[in-house]
Amino acid sequence: MSKQESEVGMVAGISRRNLFGLIVLLAMAGHYVLLRVPFFGNDFGRDIAEWPLLTDLLVTFPLLYYFMFRPSLKAFLLKWLGFAALGFWFGSLVIPGEGKVIWRGVENLWPLYLVLQAALEVYLLVFLVRKMRAMTRLSGNVDEAMEQTIHGRLGRGGFAPFALFEARIWYYGLFMRKGERLRFRGEQHFSYDKNEGNASNQVAVIMLLLFEMPLSHLLLHLVAVNPVLAWIVDGLTLWSLLYLVAEYRATHWRPVSLDTDAVLIRYGVFAADRVLPYGMVESISRRSGHVRRERGVLRLCQFGSANVEIRLRPGSRLAGFGGREQVVTRICIGVDKPDAFIDALRAKLQAA
Incomplete structure (x- = not known):
C-alpha cells in the first residue's frame, strides 16, 4: 500500500470515528430531552419511557459500531460493555426517580460491575503479568514484554492503553524483583x-x-x-x-x-x-x-x-x-x- 493510500485510509478512519461519535452524541441529547424536558412527546413529563435508551445502549449503538468499523469479536464485546456501563451511568443520572422502573434493577447491579472490574484486574494480574515475567526473564526488556503481551491480547486500540498502564502498575508495584537486571531499549x-x-x-x-x-x-x-x-x-x-x-x-x-x-x-x-x-x-x-x-x-x-x-x-x-x-x-x-x-x-x- 502506498503512503498516499495509507493517509487516505487514516483520514477515512478518523472521519468514521467522528461520524460515529456525532451520531451517539445527538442520540444521547435526544434521550436527555425525552427524559428531562417536558413536551408533547413525553406527555409533558408524565410519560417517562426507559426502553428507547436501553435499546440504543444494548442494540443500536453496538450494531452501528460493528457495521461501521467491523472490529474483531473481542474488540466488539469490549465496546459493547463500554456502551452498557457508560449508558447505565448516564441513565442513572438523567432518568427522574419517579420514572425509574428498569433502572431500579440496573442500579442494583452495581456490585456486579465492581466484580467485573475486579475480574479484569485478576485477569491482568494472573495471566498477563505471569506471561510478561516469563518474557522478561528471556530478554530482560520489561517494556517490550509488556507491550507485546498486551497488544497480542487486546490489540493497540480501545482498552489496550489502559490495560498496559494497569499492567505496569501491578508489575512495578508488586512483582518487580532485582530491578538492576532489567534491560531497556536504547x-x-x-x-x-x-x-x-x-x-x-x-x-x-x-x-x-x-x-x-x-x-x-x-x-x-x-x-x-x-x-x-x-x-x-x-x-x-x-x-x-x-x-x-x-x-x-x-x-x-x-x-x-x-x-x-x-x-x-x-x-x-x-x-x-x-x-x-x-x-x-x-x-x-x-x-x-x-x-x-x-x-x-x-x-x-x-x-x-x-x-x-x-x-x-x-x-x-x-x-x-x-x-x-x-x-x-x-x-x-x-x-x-x-x-x-x-x-x-x-x-x-x-x-x-
Missing part, C-alpha cells in the same frame, strides 16, 4: 530519581499516607454512622499506595534513553512514554526555575525540577496516552546529570 540511559531528591520525596509521601491511614481509620470508626465506611477508605488508601509505590520503583529503574534515531522518554509510570525522533529537535539547553503550565509544553520532573529544555521544530506532534497525538513545542525534563544528557543528545543530533 544506547545511552539517564536516570532522574536523584534529581533534587525526587525519589526521596516520593517516599515521604508514601510514608505520610501510611502514617495517616490508622488515624483516619480510628476517626472514621468513632464518627461514622456505618463503620464499613472506614474500611472502604482504608481500601482506597491502600489502592492509591499501590500506584505510588509503582511510580517510586519505576522512577528508580525506568530511564530516559537515547537510541540510534530517537529520544525514548520514560518518566515513571504515570506519564505516557514518548518517542522523540531526532529530526523533531530544534535545540537543547539547560534551564532552571519553575515551568508554568502552557499549551504545547510537556513538563516532566515529578518531585524534582526541570533542568533541561528541548525545543521542538514548529508543527511537531507526539503521541501521548492511548496514542493520541498532540502538538508539543517544548519538553522541560529533569534528569540527574543534565550536562551529560545535553552533550550526549547534541552528539546524536550532529550525527543524525
Whole structure:
C-alpha cells in the first residue's frame, strides 16, 4: 500500500470515528430531552419511557459500531460493555426517580460491575503479568514484554492503553524483583530519581499516607454512622499506595534513553512514554526555575525540577496516552546529570 493510500485510509478512519461519535452524541441529547424536558412527546413529563435508551445502549449503538468499523469479536464485546456501563451511568443520572422502573434493577447491579472490574484486574494480574515475567526473564526488556503481551491480547486500540498502564502498575508495584537486571531499549540511559531528591520525596509521601491511614481509620470508626465506611477508605488508601509505590520503583529503574534515531522518554509510570525522533529537535539547553503550565509544553520532573529544555521544530506532534497525538513545542525534563544528557543528545543530533 502506498503512503498516499495509507493517509487516505487514516483520514477515512478518523472521519468514521467522528461520524460515529456525532451520531451517539445527538442520540444521547435526544434521550436527555425525552427524559428531562417536558413536551408533547413525553406527555409533558408524565410519560417517562426507559426502553428507547436501553435499546440504543444494548442494540443500536453496538450494531452501528460493528457495521461501521467491523472490529474483531473481542474488540466488539469490549465496546459493547463500554456502551452498557457508560449508558447505565448516564441513565442513572438523567432518568427522574419517579420514572425509574428498569433502572431500579440496573442500579442494583452495581456490585456486579465492581466484580467485573475486579475480574479484569485478576485477569491482568494472573495471566498477563505471569506471561510478561516469563518474557522478561528471556530478554530482560520489561517494556517490550509488556507491550507485546498486551497488544497480542487486546490489540493497540480501545482498552489496550489502559490495560498496559494497569499492567505496569501491578508489575512495578508488586512483582518487580532485582530491578538492576532489567534491560531497556536504547544506547545511552539517564536516570532522574536523584534529581533534587525526587525519589526521596516520593517516599515521604508514601510514608505520610501510611502514617495517616490508622488515624483516619480510628476517626472514621468513632464518627461514622456505618463503620464499613472506614474500611472502604482504608481500601482506597491502600489502592492509591499501590500506584505510588509503582511510580517510586519505576522512577528508580525506568530511564530516559537515547537510541540510534530517537529520544525514548520514560518518566515513571504515570506519564505516557514518548518517542522523540531526532529530526523533531530544534535545540537543547539547560534551564532552571519553575515551568508554568502552557499549551504545547510537556513538563516532566515529578518531585524534582526541570533542568533541561528541548525545543521542538514548529508543527511537531507526539503521541501521548492511548496514542493520541498532540502538538508539543517544548519538553522541560529533569534528569540527574543534565550536562551529560545535553552533550550526549547534541552528539546524536550532529550525527543524525
